[in-house]
Amino acid sequence: MATSGVYLHPLAAEELRLFEQRFPGHRGKKAVDAGCGTGDFTRYLYASGMDVTGIDWSPSSITLARQATPCPLPYVIHDLSLGDPPGLIARSVDLVVCRQTVSLLDDPDAFLYRVRTNWLRAGGQLYLSEVRATDHEARTLRGGMTEQHLARLGDGWAHATRYDLTSQRVACVILRSPAS
Ligand SMILES: C[S@@+](CC[C@H](N)C(=O)[O-])C[C@H]1O[C@@H](n2cnc3c(N)ncnc32)[C@H](O)[C@@H]1O
Numbered sequence: 001m002a003t004s005g006v007y008l009h010p011l012a013a014e015e016l017r018l019f020e021q022r023f024p025g026h027r028g029k030k031a032v033d034a035g036c037g038t039g040d041f042t043r044y045l046y047a048s049g050m051d052v053t054g055i056d057w058s059p060s061s062i063t064l065a066r067q068a069t070p071c072p073l074p075y076v077i078h079d080l081s082l083g084d085p086p087g088l089i090a091r092s093v094d095l096v097v098c099r100q101t102v103s104l105l106d107d108p109d110a111f112l113y114r115v116r117t118n119w120l121r122a123g124g125q126l127y128l129s130e131v132r133a134t135d136h137e138a139r140t141l142r143g144g145m146t147e148q149h150l151a152r153l154g155d156g157w158a159h160a161t162r163y164d165l166t167s168q169r170v171a172c173v174i175l176r177s178p179a180s
Pocket of ligand 1: 034035036037038039040041055056057058061078079080081098099100101104105106
């Protein structure tokens, strides 16, 4: 998909507006784009002034991300289902972005737990966007989250906020890690 340029759920202007409203002034903050694909959003975070690392398990996507980046950004090839990425400094990240990737992982809840306990600093935030899937779609397709799954994403987090886009069948969820 990456090499053919096919992308199923392109970033909507509505989602970008929401992100900009919710995360103003993140200049200099440390961010990770988990499941960064070809790095479109990673480059956006970088252009916003963040110190960002992109992570994806697809070597071809990471190659394209590296080629597209005007100045060298750190990209890591890593399977997010296999634990924390190499080089991660525990509890150092201000913002983890994970667009349309959590639902593709073998154990989404284990990944969310690791982000909360190992990646984010106290009070750090995780931004997720996921296609809102019906029960049937969740059983038969890969990707997308059911209402039941979306409803319990906030378990264990200090604060959870959800926004449903009107232009796409996508839910955006912001989770804040406990303050200490
Ligand atoms: C739908 S794409 C989203 C790409 C990107 N987040 C964006 O918004 O443009 C899902 C991405 O998750 C990556 N991915 C899926 N499973 C993964 C895993 N276990 N570890 C790391 N990346 C994974 C895929 O390679 C793909 O780049």
